[in-house]
Amino acid sequence: MKKNIAIVMGGFSSEVNISLKSGNVVFKHLDRKKYTPYRVHILKEKWVALDDESKEYPIDKNNFSFVIDSxxxxxxxxxxxxxxxxxxNGELLAYFNLVGLKHTSAPYYQMALTFNKRDTLSVVKEYGIKTATSVYLNKGDVINTDKIIAKVGLPCFIKPNNAGSSYGISKAYNKEEILKGIEVAYKEDSEILIESFLDGREVSVGVIQYKGAIKVLPITEIVTENDFFDYEAKYEGKSHEITPAQISSEEKIKIEAIAxxxxxxxxxxxxxxxxxxxxNGEPHFLEMxxxxxxxxxxxxxxxAQVAGISLSELFENAIESACE
Known part of the structure; x- marks a missing residue:
């Protein structure tokens, strides 16, 4: 019997349009012989399921269901x-936990933890994982740029603590740019991180559960035309992503082990x-x-493609792992 799958997409943040693109790709690639997928838009103004003609049906939040043709x-x-x-950030997943729905993500606490950059760094540092030096600020805190520079140096990065897709991130080379970067970051979040600049090669590593085991995917090196891997570099073609990364076997082994x-x-x-x-050949963790x-x-x-895993296989594995 085919499984009914809700592909939730949208959200309440600046990443809503990127999420809709991701969700539609999942919808496109799920095997219709095994699944009956529905796109479900979770938006500030509405929660709705869509049929194949994109007609909307309100979601009943009591049990996350909807009614179509009675x-x-x-x-x-x-x-x-x-x-x-x-x-x-775990909020929706806590709701799914309450109504008894299985989902493809980690438990809500792990999602909340990893969405908070400061708290994630605090945990991994305890296990000897190298990171950048950082300063943490809440909105309303007194800003002492001399103290910030003394700790993290210049240039430095200013980031919203709870945000993604490089929204609100700035690179600062002086006091004035730090203040401007803080202002930009606070538009995305009331908590921010200011981190030291790490002079090295940037790599991205996917780690997933695949067929019952933890699998480290081939490493990607990110080479950006911009000053750093910002929104434009990520989504507007201003970067080159090299998979597998052209790194030494020693570096590859280190990164895979740490990931x-x-x-x-x-x-x-x-x-x-x-x-x-x-x-200098040593991986420093930034974020997850x-x-x-x-x-x-x-x-x-x-x-996943370099590892020989198609999108259909990748998405099916996530669903079956969640259902098990």
């Missing part, structure tokens, strides 16, 4: 394709894609994405 449709599993709030260790340390399951900077981009051009699907 028939109630319930779901066997939810495929989470929401980047940012509320899909990647798997971070996945285990954070008690992850489902999808993840983490970013590292190689400084637990709902990475899932379009044909996104990094994790590129890595």
């Amino acid at each position: 028939k109630s449709v319930t779901f066997d599993c939810v495929f989470n394709a929401i980047h940012g709030n509320p899909g990647e 798997e260790k971070v996945y285990k340390v954070l008690n992850m399951s489902g999808f993840s894609r983490s970013e590292y900077i190689l400084v 994405n637990t709902v990475p981009g899932l379009t044909e051009a996104s990094i994790l699907p590129q890595q």
Whole structure:
């Protein structure tokens, strides 16, 4: 019997349009012989399921069902394709836990933890994982640029603590740019991180659960035309993504070992894609994405393809792992 799958997409953050693209790719590639997929838009103004003609049906939030042609449709599993709030930060997953729905992401606490950059760094540092030096600020805190520079140096990065897709990130070379970057970051989040610049090669590593085991996917090196891997570089063609990365076998072994260790340390399951900077051959952890981009051009699907895993296989594995 075919499983009913809700592919949730959209969300409440700046990443809504990127999420819709990812969700539609999942919808396109799911095997119709095994699944009956429905696109479900989770938006600030509405929660609706869409039929094949994109007609909308309101979601009953009591049990996450909807009615079509006088028939109630319930779901066997939810495929989470929401980047940012509320899909990647654990909020929606806590709701699914309450109503008893299985989903393709990690448990809600792990999702909340990894969405918070500061808290994630605090955990991995305890396990000896190298990271950048950082300063943490809440909106309203006194800003002392001299103290910030004394700790993290110049240039430095200013990031929203809870955001993705490089929204609100700036690179600062002086005090004035730090203040401007803080202002930009606060538009995305009331908590921000200011991190030291790591001078090295940037790589991205997908780690997933695949056929019952943790699998580290081929590593991608990111070479950007811009000053750093910002939104324009990620989504507007201003970067080159090389998979597999052209790194030494020693570097590859180190990165793979650390990527798997971070996945285990954070008690992850489902999808993840983490970013590292190689400084003198040593990987430094930046952050983890637990709902990475899932379009044909996104990094994790590129890595899966190099590993011999098609998009259909990748998405089916996520669903079957969740159902088990």
